[in-house]
Amino acid sequence: MRRWITLLLATTCALAVATVYIAQPLLESMARDLGVAQGKVGWVVGVTQAGYALGLVLIVPLGDLVERKRLLLGQLLLSALALVGVGMAQQWALLLVALTLTGLMAVMVQVMVAYAATLAAPAQQGQAVGTVTGGVVLGILLARLASGVVADLAGWRSVYLACAGALLLMAALLLRYLPGTQPAAHRPGYLRLIGSLFSLYRHDRLLRQRGLFGLLIFAAFSVLWSSMVLPLSTAPLALSHTQIGLFGLAGVAGALAASRAGRLADRGLGERTTGLALALLTLSWLPTAFVGQSLLAFALGVVLLDFAVQAVHVTNQSLLLAGRAALASRLIGAYMCCYSLGSGVGAVLASGVYGRWGWPAVCLLGAAFSAAALGCWLWQGRTRAAAAALRCSGQNL
Incomplete structure (x- = not known):
């Protein structure tokens, strides 16, 4: 795998994981805009994290069942749609639903880490994983700072709309340049696949x-x-x-x-x-x-x-x-x-x-x-x- 493809995956990881953390500096602005009490604004972070946790169990294992490039592109498009929903939401309930979907799709980060390890030569797997994971950490650490700056310039909604546009751009680049992979020849059904996730802890x-x-x-x-x-x-x-x-x-x-x-x-x-x-x-x-x-x-x-x-x-x-x-x-x-x-x-x-x-x-x-x-x-x-x-x-x- 060429190094620039690894860097492309790392950049996409940074943007994807940022969708989980960009809300933290914006909570007060979101509550004020939607007329929500300060005591309820913690739900913004809570439902996003809940969606992320659910995605780890229900979506990430799909990378061992379906072609990973197709799965990744689908997640990018759905994530962009969810971010637009957050940016356009005028009601509290709709905002929480869109944020839950945002967290659910953000687990594309783990799909990309597994993708990088699969594409890399055995002697370079650790290096590829390190580069892509570095993008994840950069996204976590820089999301708060970047979202605060953008919100100061154009409002909190613009943060989500800009992030949606960035994910669509990455989807186009990955569609053009990311090599495909073949799914496993012997593939279990979806329920058995999810069950095997939990059996891994035991075995x-x-x-x-x-x-x-x-x-x-x-x-x-x-x-x-x-x-x-x-x-x-x-x-x-x-x-x-x-x-x-x-x-x-x-x-x-x-x-x-x-x-x-x-x-x-x-x-x-x-x-x-x-x-x-x-x-x-x-x-x-x-x-x-x-x-x-x-x-x-x-x-x-x-x-x-x-x-x-x-x-x-x-x-x-x-x-x-x-x-x-x-x-x-x-x-x-x-x-x-x-x-x-x-x-x-x-x-x-x-x-x-x-x-x-x-x-x-x-x-x-x-x-x-x-x-x-x-x-x-x-x-x-x-x-x-x-x-x-x-x-x-x-x-x-």
């Missing part, structure tokens, strides 16, 4: 291990990014929304640096990369805790955290997909369910912890998730070493 030990890492690292990621606005926007810092959004650029630097982790996985260094990244993730909470004393230290913590999370995330997917193209979509869907669970748990706990004990307690919470992931990796390493020693002794006998 696939690597998925359980990497899914646990995914849950814990994204819980830590969500602890930071869902609560950092609270100390930054209040006295004594009292930063503006634009200034807070600029910290996303620090996260981008870390994410881009970690996108090469897939190459290390291709070279058989996935376990070592995981351990080093988890140790760095745990340490990143130390400078983050000093937000009230030094914004530079806080920015350093953000860079380290995003670097570590991205490195583990890329390694997880690279190891899961290596040599298993027929299961790629189901493996990604199952893994990303762990990601969604971790993100939700981290966000809920972080807001409650901050309200009761403040920012230092939030940092302790994030460090606890990070240390738990590192502890799991160390325990698994001891288990692997013991198993290897047992096999060696058996061969000697």
